[in-house]
Amino acid sequence: MIIQLDKKISEKEREQIKLMVKDIGYKTTRVKTQIGEYLIGIGKREFDIRQVGSLPGISDIHRVSDDYKLVSRKWKVNRTVIDLGDGVLIGNGTLTIMAGPCSIETEKQIEESIKHLVENNVRIMRGGVFKPRSSPYAFRGLGSEGLKLWAMMARSAGIKIISEVMQVSQIAEMYDEVDVFQVGARNTQNFNLLDELGRIDKPVMIKRGISGTLEELLSSAEYVFSGGNEKLILCERGIRTYEKASRNTMDVNAIPILKEKTHLPVIADPSHGIGLREFVEPIALASIMAGADGIIYETHQSPERAYSDAQQTLDFMESERLINRSRKVFDVRESF
Ligand code: PEP
Numbered sequence: 001m002i003i004q005l006d007k008k009i010s011e012k013e014r015e016q017i018k019l020m021v022k023d024i025g026y027k028t029t030r031v032k033t034q035i036g037e038y039l040i041g042i043g044k045r046e047f048d049i050r051q052v053g054s055l056p057g058i059s060d061i062h063r064v065s066d067d068y069k070l071v072s073r074k075w076k077v078n079r080t081v082i083d084l085g086d087g088v089l090i091g092n093g094t095l096t097i098m099a100g101p102c103s104i105e106t107e108k109q110i111e112e113s114i115k116h117l118v119e120n121n122v123r124i125m126r127g128g129v130f131k132p133r134s135s136p137y138a139f140r141g142l143g144s145e146g147l148k149l150w151a152m153m154a155r156s157a158g159i160k161i162i163s164e165v166m167q168v169s170q171i172a173e174m175y176d177e178v179d180v181f182q183v184g185a186r187n188t189q190n191f192n193l194l195d196e197l198g199r200i201d202k203p204v205m206i207k208r209g210i211s212g213t214l215e216e217l218l219s220s221a222e223y224v225f226s227g228g229n230e231k232l233i234l235c236e237r238g239i240r241t242y243e244k245a246s247r248n249t250m251d252v253n254a255i256p257i258l259k260e261k262t263h264l265p266v267i268a269d270p271s272h273g274i275g276l277r278e279f280v281e282p283i284a285l286a287s288i289m290a291g292a293d294g295i296i297y298e299t300h301q302s303p304e305r306a307y308s309d310a311q312q313t314l315d316f317m318e319s320e321r322l323i324n325r326s327r328k329v330f331d332v333r334e335s336f
């Protein structure tokens with residue numbers, strides 16, 4: 001059960017509600033976010049919801065039996081919109097495009113990427129400065145020095161940035177520079193990291209785990225929300241299956257299912273989803289058709305020289321074509 005508390009609730013009223021919930025055999029957890037205050041009741045016993053709902057200090061009450069509650073659409077039908085400032089919104093019924101290299105590499109690369117995005121009116125740039133690499137000998141990112149330079153250049157061009165945070169200590173290190181923290185597929189169930197991201201007020205995009213179910217993804221989002229941060233975005237990035245013809249298997253099914261289960265925006269990552277440059281575009285377009293709020297993909301001025309994920313990175317011509325086609329497909333979808 002989710003009890004939304006009134007903004008003007010008194011301490012006495014809060015205690016009275018907790019007592020009543022305890023009386024019916026439910027355990028309560030108090031959740032305070034940037035936007036509201038909730039009491040989450042956990043229990044199995046049947047009860048008459050009016051028993052609690054009629055108490056003073058409650059603005060609304062909902063029965064949600066899933067393990068994830070606050071991210072569920074069962075209580076919040078209105079979609080969550082993430083506001084990055086300067087008119088950049090995610091989940092507001094427009095198509096969000098986030099593009100950029102897998103890794104931030106050099107000043108020249110940042111400059112050329114920003115120029116490409118500005119020319120195509122793309123407002124969010126992706127890029128890793130802390131890279132989770134399968135091999136310890138692969139390029140592991142420029143770290144916070146790279147991030148500072150990137151953020152400075154992006155800001156002066158009016159571009160927002162999304163970058164992966166791999167561990168708790170990096171949150172503070174990255175805080176001033178990033179506009180969206182990305183939780184990578186290898187960290188979807190790093191619960192310490194999720195707890196800490198619940199304590200900040202910046203948006204977080206959580207990628208689906210490499211072998212993660214949708215329920216696990218939603219539960220990871222619940223960690224951040226119940227920790228106090230409602231500014232959440234989910235990302236489908238492909239899962240590991242027995243198929244070897246592609247790097248991952250993009251689970252296009254996940255998009256409409258997530259859109260039905262949660263009020264959070266859903267972004268598709270076709271680059272990691274299929275892992276093959278020549279097929280990034282069709283998978284991106286299919287994801288948009290399936291209902292994604294946006295796409296995130298990898299692009300580089302000379303992909304063959306990219307330090308990481310070269311095989312799935314688009315050059316700027318391919319990227320421009322993808323942007324144009326994505327916008328067209330999105331308009332078709334919205335015209336239905
Ligand atoms: C990335 O976005 O560069 C990345 C490492 O993605 P994922 O966590 O989905 O593998």
Ligand code: MN
Nearest residue numbers: 102298308309
């Ligand atoms: Mn990558």
